[in-house]
Amino acid sequence: MYGFKCIAKSQVCNMIEDCPDGSDESNCDDCILTQCSPDVCIPDHWSLNCSTANSLKMNETNEVTNLRNLVFSQYAEYQIVDLRSTLLSDFIKEKFFNNITVTGKVLADYKLCCSYFRGEKLPAHQCEAEEETLSTCEDLIGDSLKRVLLWIVALCAVFGNMTALGYRILFERATLHLTYVLFVTCLGVSDLLMGVYLVIIASVDVVYRGVYIVHKMSWKQSTLCQIAGTLATLSSETSTLFILFITLERFLTIRFPFGEHKISSLGKYVLISVALCFGLLLSVAPILFRDMSLYSNNGMCLGFPLRKSSGTAWIYSVTVFLFFNSILFVVIAIGQFLIFITISQQSSKFKSESQASARRADNITVALKLSVVVLSNFICWFPVCVLAIRTVFSDYEVTLETYAWIIVLVLPFNSALNPVLYTLPRISKSWTDFKRRQSTRVSKS
Incomplete structure (x- = not known):
């Protein structure tokens, strides 16, 4: 509920004031919308805990540093983790997926599917990413x-x-x-x-x-x-x-x-x-x-x-x-x-x-x-x-x-x-x- 009426999440921070008081367009610089749950808006300096979700899909509104603020509970279990539309940075920690259990697939950037970031807990066959043109996880020119x-x-x-x-x-x-x-x-x-x-x-x-x-x-x-x-x-x-x-x-x-x-x-x-x-x-x-x-x-x-x-x-x-x-x-x-x-x-x-x-x-x-x-x-x-x-x-x-x-x-x-x-x-x-x-x-x- 925003103001006096309900609006869809897509109408929040879309540069159009849909609420009478314009509250849907306030604090947009510090707000991240996520598909972890239907309508979740968090400041970018907070951490997001999605341990109760069955699947996790970070959408394209996420900035480069947002993924490092994503904190997985060590008890969290997911069928699908979709990070394909999330921009990455070099702040991503080693063995990024070691704290969670994925029963299905991780759909991610090629970088996250490399063993350095994937860790031992997530098998390679469960991490799907589009192949690089020339590079491998080890080298810029892999061949x-x-x-x-x-x-x-x-x-x-x-x-x-x-x-x-x-x-x-x-x-x-x-x-x-x-x-x-x-x-x-x-x-x-x-x-x-x-x-x-x-x-x-x-x-x-x-x-x-x-x-x-x-x-x-x-x-x-x-x-x-x-x-x-x-x-x-x-x-x-x-x-x-x-x-x-x-x-x-x-x-x-x-x-x-x-x-x-x-x-x-x-x-x-x-x-x-x-x-x-x-x-x-x-x-x-x-x-x-x-x-x-x-x-x-x-x-x-x-x-x-x-x-x-x-x-x-x-x-x-x-x-x-x-x-x-x-x-x-x-x-x-x-x-x-x-x-x-x-x-x-x-x-x-x-x-x-x-x-x-x-x-x-x-x-x-x-x-x-x-x-x-x-x-x-x-x-x-x-x-x-x-x-x-x-x-x-x-x-x-x-x-x-x-x-x-x-x-x-x-x-x-x-x-x-x-x-x-x-x-x-x-x-x-x-x-x-x-x-x-x-x-x-x-x-x-």
Whole structure:
């Protein structure tokens, strides 16, 4: 009874005054509603004893620290304990369920079903939780093979891109004014950021080896996890944009070899600024709007939507990673198709006119090499986008094993492969030319 009439529990603290005196909306900051009994409201600094209840279900109104205030009587016995909608924190005590008897099931977060928190009294088969994507109770990266591959991809991405950038700055600085060279260099910086992200994740796995579940919540909510997620998003979005710009620049260069239409000197810097600003905006937005918590959804600090969910974070993830990226890749695919059509037409023209412009041949060679980079990125990302689309618009569900391989190997793979594709051949050619010059000097002397 509230005031002069009875109201349902759902009408209490719902930001609407249903009682004449407004008492149903008073003291809401200090009040927790629980389904332990039909209508129970307790201050959050009190303890709740549910020893007389047959089942316990904590609802979604509970805050992060509420569960530690839940005191089980050692004589309490339950058929079902449902804690799936309760947010957890690192304040949960070891052997959390040792004081109660559960005859049926405990439905909980994966963390509570680990032996460290479950205790000896509750058997593992009585605790049900949704499996983690990559993590186990002991480790952030539970599979040894995935752990090794993650380190390989991370180190290749970091050292490969650092080598590529260093080579261009030290030995090919004179070509940095060229539009496509500048775009490729920016792509290398983007891929380097992905390598840094992978090193952070792999290092955290080492730090928390064997005790990850104890630190799971603090890691996912940490500043470092937010930074890692920001780097991954910034890298993936700017990389996609620079690949689009490379495709555009090569098409204009091949289609109009005499420069009738091209990206101007000012235009290339405007495009680079747009890519960086847009990438920063998309990657930082989940941190600025706390209700998203996009990077705190999993231990990898990623927000890619390969598992169906709901809420603001999931909608944002679908919009950015799925719809926006899919549109970009469709445009890239069209651009690559037009490049190959143009090359075919010009090759036929060369044969019919018995002429081969060195400049055009050069442009075509560069376009074909860069097309390999573009197509490799497209081949990696396109299947992932297709899986995400199926997940969003149908009942299809990506298996946890597939999801794990996509996160560890598929998504970051191009960050390690790109420098090999667009820089290693140039380094090899430069080394061959250097050896040829050396041998020529020796023969002349």
